[in-house]
Amino acid sequence: GQQLNQSPQSMFIQEGEDVSMNCTSSSIFNTWLWYKQEPGEGPVLLIALYKAGELTSNGRLTAQFGITRKDSFLNISASIPSDVGIYFCAGREIDGGTYKYIFGTGTRLKVLA
Amino acid sequence: EAEVAQSPRYKITEKSQAVAFWCDPISGHATLYWYRQILGQGPELLVQFQDESVVDDSQLPKDRFSAERLKGVDSTLKIQPAELGDSAMYLCASSFGTSEQFFGPGTRLTVL
Numbered sequence: 059g060q061q062l063n064q065s066p067q068s069m070f071i072q073e074g075e076d077v078s079m080n081c082t083s084s085s086i087f088n089t090w091l092w093y094k095q096e097p098g099e100g101p102v103l104l105i106a107l108y109k110a111g112e113l114t115s116n117g118r119l120t121a122q123f124g125i126t127r128k129d130s131f132l133n134i135s136a137s138i139p140s141d142v143g144i145y146f147c148a149g150r151e152i153d154g155g156t157y158k159y160i161f162g163t164g165t166r167l168k169v170l171a
Numbered sequence: 172e173a174e175v176a177q178s179p180r181y182k183i184t185e186k187s188q189a190v191a192f193w194c195d196p197i198s199g200h201a202t203l204y205w206y207r208q209i210l211g212q213g214p215e216l217l218v219q220f221q222d223e224s225v226v227d228d229s230q231l232p233k234d235r236f237s238a239e240r241l242k243g244v245d246s247t248l249k250i251q252p253a254e255l256g257d258s259a260m261y262l263c264a265s266s267f268g269t270s271e272q273f274f275g276p277g278t279r280l281t282v283l
Contacts, residue, residue, distance in 0.1 A: 061212065089271075098277075100175075154226065156221055157272075161213030163212060164213055
């Protein structure tokens with residue numbers, strides 16, 4: 059099945075550093091979402107973006123909906139150990155009157171204390 | 172806080188056996204999704220329900236997988252017979268109207 063391209067695939071950073079990751083698609087979306095998944099758990103919604111160019115924050119997390127509607131970015135400032143996990147982007151589209159979600163390949167984040 | 176419930180959380184089975192997973196969406200959520208997540212990848216849609224109707228099962232391997240949501244509330248996903256390649260996390264998610272989807276904790280399936 060289709061998956062969006064996320065980069066980087068993995069990151070090892072020091073506690074306190076800022077993190078940036080992005081997600082690209084060959085097709086446009088009207089909504090972009092970012093999820094975090096911890097081992098053995100389901101993804102948890104972090105941020106949803108609804109408009110091209112939109113910049114939205116959730117605590118230390120900031121995400122942007124790309125102007126072309128084909129990409130999105132997630133930044134985490136001043137990382138802490140509990141930021142460890144896999145971050146997934148998802149594009150949402152309407153298909154046949156219902157919403158469908160296409161997920162990225164994930165960015166695995168490890169924070170060294 | 173309302174949550175999507177899934178059971179079992181873990182399942183180990185031998186190939187050729189039948190397995191079933193259960194999902195109870197957030198109350199009032201009409202749309203229910205089943206995803207398969209292979210280790211190291213993002214979730215991929217298997218089947219999507221709107222109330223009791225299937226709206227997308229194009230990626231469901233219908234020779235061995237089946238899904239139902241008889242009363243438009245909870246749902247069951249079945250695999251018969253299970254194969255080694257079915258080992259994965261099976262995730263259920265639900266949504267209401269234009270709201271985002273929310274995931275359950277998943278069922279980790281291991282096929283030996």
